[in-house]
Amino acid sequence: MLKELITPNAANVFVGKLGDILIRAVGKPLEYAIDWGRLWSLWPVHIETACCSVEFGAASGPRFDVERFGIIEAFGSLRQCDLVVVQGTITRKMAPRLRMVYDQMPDPKYVIAMGACAITGGLYFDSYNVLPGIDGVIPVDVYIPGCPPRPETLIQGCILLQEKIKRMKVR
């Protein structure tokens, strides 16, 4: 009966159906495993343009210690990273450079906008050269408000991002 089904005309349909069945069977657990792997090894790129970088430094110190949650501070190159943490004001001159940094990173990649300046422009929103929020340049996953946010807030933002990654579809 199977032989009658696989005619040269219907071969494509049959292979497609087989793929669907395979994805149903192993897709979910595989997705869970991949997401779990991504979750605990976030390697950040730091765009340190303002005072939020000091709070990030405090958060990676021994008192708060972000490494407990799998956010490791040191990185080798942009091509090994999967998280951009924008810590501060982005000017119009900086915006193409930020986009260049984002484009050099491999997929999947996540973005955290840290502090009021990265979210809306902050104190400098009515300046001629400050970008009113980075979400016009790169897509943002998590916004961390504050001016600057305390390390606890940063840790909460990181946990929120991990919750988001846990529910993400793997392509």
Add this chain to the structure above:
Amino acid sequence: MNTKKEDILDIAAYIRDELKFDHAESVAGVDYPSSKEIEVVYHLGSYTEPQLAKQILSLATRLPREDVPNPGEDRTRMTSLRDIFYSVEFHERECFEMFGVYFEGHPDNRRLLLPEDWADIPPLRKDFKIKGR
């Protein structure tokens, strides 16, 4: 000290040679849209004369202002003081991009701080509008 823009080179040379103010500390621009003028202010100081160490002399001149600015091409231009006070080179470049004042005789009249693709009017003029998001 206010001068006409034609005389500013002679007056600056006099200030340097006779009054011993030997360097420029800043070059500022002021926009007056109601009287259609732009004022350029040079703040001059002295390193060589000890009694002038805490004195600042401001030398100002007024230039015509265009409603639709075209930096480098329109009437908002004056003679550069770079041959007299060497330190104004970068200040005049900044004044050029922020107010659209063209300095004739300046050796390197390029933009200094603005983005490379800036296509708007000079940003410190009073009629500059912020675009928002």
